[in-house]
Amino acid sequence: MNQALLVAKNLSRRKLRTSLMLVAIFIAFFLYGALECFNRAFHSSENSGAAERLVTVNRINFTMPLPVNYAGRVRQVEGVTSVSYQSWFGGYYQDQRQPLFMFAVDPVSYLEVYSGIQLPAEQRRAWLTNRSAVAVGKTTAAKYGWKVGDRVPIASNIYLRKDGAKAWEFDIAAIFSDPDDTAREGLIMMSHDYFDETVTFGRDQVNMLVFSTVSPKRNDEIAKAVDALFANSEAETSTDTAAAFNRAFVAQLGNIALIITLVVATAFAAILMIVGNTMVMAVRERTREIGVLKTLGFRGSTILSQILAESLLLALLGAVLGLGAATLAVAAAGKFIQGFGSNMNMTAGVFLGGVGWALLLGLVTGAVPAWSGMRLQIATALGRR
Amino acid sequence: MSDPFSFQLRQVSKRFVKGKETITIFDGLDLDIPAGDFVAIMGPSGSGKTTLLNLLGGIDHVTSGEILFDDRRVDTLTENQLSAWRAANVGFIFQFYNLMPVLTAAQNVELPLLLTNLGRKERRTNVATALELVGLSDRAAHYPREMSGGQQQRVAIARAIVSDPQVLLCDEPTGDLDRSTADEVLGILKLLNQEHGKTVVVVTHDPEVTRHTRRTLHLNKGVFEEKTALA
Ligand SMILES: Nc1ncnc2c1ncn2[C@@H]1O[C@H](COP(=O)(O)OP(=O)(O)OP(=O)(O)O)[C@@H](O)[C@H]1O
Numbered sequence: 001m002n003q004a005l006l007v008a009k010n011l012s013r014r015k016l017r018t019s020l021m022l023v024a025i026f027i028a029f030f031l032y033g034a035l036e037c038f039n040r041a042f043h044s045s046e047n048s049g050a051a052e053r054l055v056t057v058n059r060i061n062f063t064m065p066l067p068v069n070y071a072g073r074v075r076q077v078e079g080v081t082s083v084s085y086q087s088w089f090g091g092y093y094q095d096q097r098q099p100l101f102m103f104a105v106d107p108v109s110y111l112e113v114y115s116g117i118q119l120p121a122e123q124r125r126a127w128l129t130n131r132s133a134v135a136v137g138k139t140t141a142a143k144y145g146w147k148v149g150d151r152v153p154i155a156s157n158i159y160l161r162k163d164g165a166k167a168w169e170f171d172i173a174a175i176f177s178d179p180d181d182t183a184r185e186g187l188i189m190m191s192h193d194y195f196d197e198t199v200t201f202g203r204d205q206v207n208m209l210v211f212s213t214v215s216p217k218r219n220d221e222i223a224k225a226v227d228a229l230f231a232n233s234e235a236e237t238s239t240d241t242a243a244a245f246n247r248a249f250v251a252q253l254g255n256i257a258l259i260i261t262l263v264v265a266t267a268f269a270a271i272l273m274i275v276g277n278t279m280v281m282a283v284r285e286r287t288r289e290i291g292v293l294k295t296l297g298f299r300g301s302t303i304l305s306q307i308l309a310e311s312l313l314l315a316l317l318g319a320v321l322g323l324g325a326a327t328l329a330v331a332a333a334g335k336f337i338q339g340f341g342s343n344m345n346m347t348a349g350v351f352l353g354g355v356g357w358a359l360l361l362g363l364v365t366g367a368v369p370a371w372s373g374m375r376l377q378i379a380t381a382l383g384r385r
Numbered sequence: 386m387s388d389p390f391s392f393q394l395r396q397v398s399k400r401f402v403k404g405k406e407t408i409t410i411f412d413g414l415d416l417d418i419p420a421g422d423f424v425a426i427m428g429p430s431g432s433g434k435t436t437l438l439n440l441l442g443g444i445d446h447v448t449s450g451e452i453l454f455d456d457r458r459v460d461t462l463t464e465n466q467l468s469a470w471r472a473a474n475v476g477f478i479f480q481f482y483n484l485m486p487v488l489t490a491a492q493n494v495e496l497p498l499l500l501t502n503l504g505r506k507e508r509r510t511n512v513a514t515a516l517e518l519v520g521l522s523d524r525a526a527h528y529p530r531e532m533s534g535g536q537q538q539r540v541a542i543a544r545a546i547v548s549d550p551q552v553l554l555c556d557e558p559t560g561d562l563d564r565s566t567a568d569e570v571l572g573i574l575k576l577l578n579q580e581h582g583k584t585v586v587v588v589t590h591d592p593e594v595t596r597h598t599r600r601t602l603h604l605n606k607g608v609f610e611e612k613t614a615l616a
Pocket residue numbers: 401402403408410428429430431432433434435436437
């Protein structure tokens with residue numbers, strides 16, 4: 001036997017009570033882990049590149065198309081450096097339940113605007129020269145086990161092929177990474193020219209224009225100039241920074257960050273009181289036993305550490321179980337909303353942050369009983385029955 | 386050369402202050418307990434028997450006066466020094482056994498050894514020896530709730546002696562036991578005194594106890610009236 005065993009035995013003496021405390025802690029840390037990962041996935045799209053790029057969509061809303069020739073007109077606006085465009089393809093692989101975050105893009109300008117994309121020179125060349133080829137982000141490639149040179153069938157739940165075939169056969173010409181914007185690594189890009197050639201409708205239309213400018217400082221002015229260009233046309237535009245667009249895209253979810261914080265804070269406050277109070281009662285029940293331990297020669301400081309170890313063990317156990325469950329839940333959710341959700345992963349930061357909160361929780365809930373255990377007078381403790 | 390003493394109390398006073406009220410339990414008490422003594426302390430309820438044991442065992446403090454153990458002051462020790470001193474020199478036995486309900490008999494007995502630097506093997510040997518001495522070798526893996534009162538008290542005795550202290554302080558050790566079980570327990574205490582040379586102090590209400598002890602002290606209103614027991 002050793003003192004660790006004594007701590008464990010004390011913790012498990014009331015199985016139901018300990019289980020209930022564990023469940024409470026589990027729930028709080030599950031919420032913390034899952035919501036914090038969710039939160040981070042959103043904010044990861046607000047990176048530096050996104051702040052510098054501008055996005056133009058149909059003023060009505062971003063699902064309405066714009067004529068592809070707008071790209072050429074935007075290129076004429078003073079201060080614009082490169083313009084690209086993209087259309088949401090609605091692709092899926094083999095089964096509707098395996099949706100792809102796939103866009104039809106103009107490859108040359110796309111790689112100019114998204115200059116953070118990294119791919120080997122020969123793969124770049126292959127993608128630019130083979131119209132029926134796609135470039136796949138490395139997360140998606142890894143998910144399906146795709147390699148350069150593979151040919152994969154991809155169908156769309158929006159567009160139909162002119163020739164009546166169900167799926168497009170794409171050659172994988174390139175697998176890219178984007179270390180500064182890992183969300184992009186969940187995407188897959190086909191050529192807009194090939195798209196135009198093969199679809200039954202939607203030709204010469206795009207969902208959005210994306211362009212870079214000489215300086216982010218001039219973005220407001222340039223955005224106004226672009227929108228002015230198309231004022232009173234059949235498709236009026238709305239131009240904003242890519243970051244603002246991303247935020248607008250998750251606007252309904254945007255306030256979730258605040259709600260998340262409130263939910264997690266409330267859960268923590270609740271378990272702090274529940275566990276704290278229960279620990280006080282649990283230790284008070286053992287007043288006499290603590291008196292006996294001290295009689296045997298255990299020091300006050302030893303009693304203090306035993307009780308703190310007990311509350312820390314409880315908090316850590318609940319937290320690790322909760323964070324573990326959150327890891328699984330987040331991974332499952334990340335698979336489901338792959339692409340924008342490709343950043344939905346338990347990170348070491350979130351996990352260790354949770355462990356840190358658990359240590360704090362353990363210390364705080366153990367503090368009062370540990371302190372009174374340390375100070376307990378033996379004669380008083382033994383007198384109580 | 387004088388006899389070696391376990392305890393010497395010199396002009397010990399003990400008062401409890403409760404609000405405006407001060408209760409004086411002892412006022413200038415003197416007491417010598419030689420090493421190897423087996424002494425019963427009797428007296429009416431509230432006469433201060435438990436308080437005296439607490440003072441001897443260093444779990445309560447004198448208001449004034451001195452307590453010496455093996456000719457060294459113990460009333461001046463700090464809490465941590467007292468903890469170490471108790472662990473090394475004193476074993477306690479209580480009326481209600483005070484075993485840890487979550488630990489087996491063997492684990493309960495092993496508790497005091499966690500404060501020593503004995504290794505696991507040595508600890509196990511000592512625990513086995515102590516349990517054997519109280520006749521409970523076959524109960525090592527049992528929990529307190531699975532044992533009778535007499536058996537629990539024997540486990541408590543094993544726990545008190547496992548680290549081989551000089552002194553055993555017993556507060557009504559047979560108070561909760563029937564006659565024959567009480568006699569068994571007293572037999573063990575007597576053995577520990579006679580065969581192992583332990584100094585044993587027993588607080589009791591049970592006149593039968595005095596048949597086993599070397600002498601009996603009657604505590605009344607904070608003063609001793611000594612009578613030597615008939616052999
Ligand atoms: N912590 C305390 N505060 C105030 N008074 C106390 C305290 N502890 C003991 N007393 C008082 O001291 C007196 C002696 O108590 P003690 O427990 O030593 O008696 P006792 O002889 O052991 O009695 P019993 O035979 O009933 O066990 C009692 O009047 C008791 O009320």
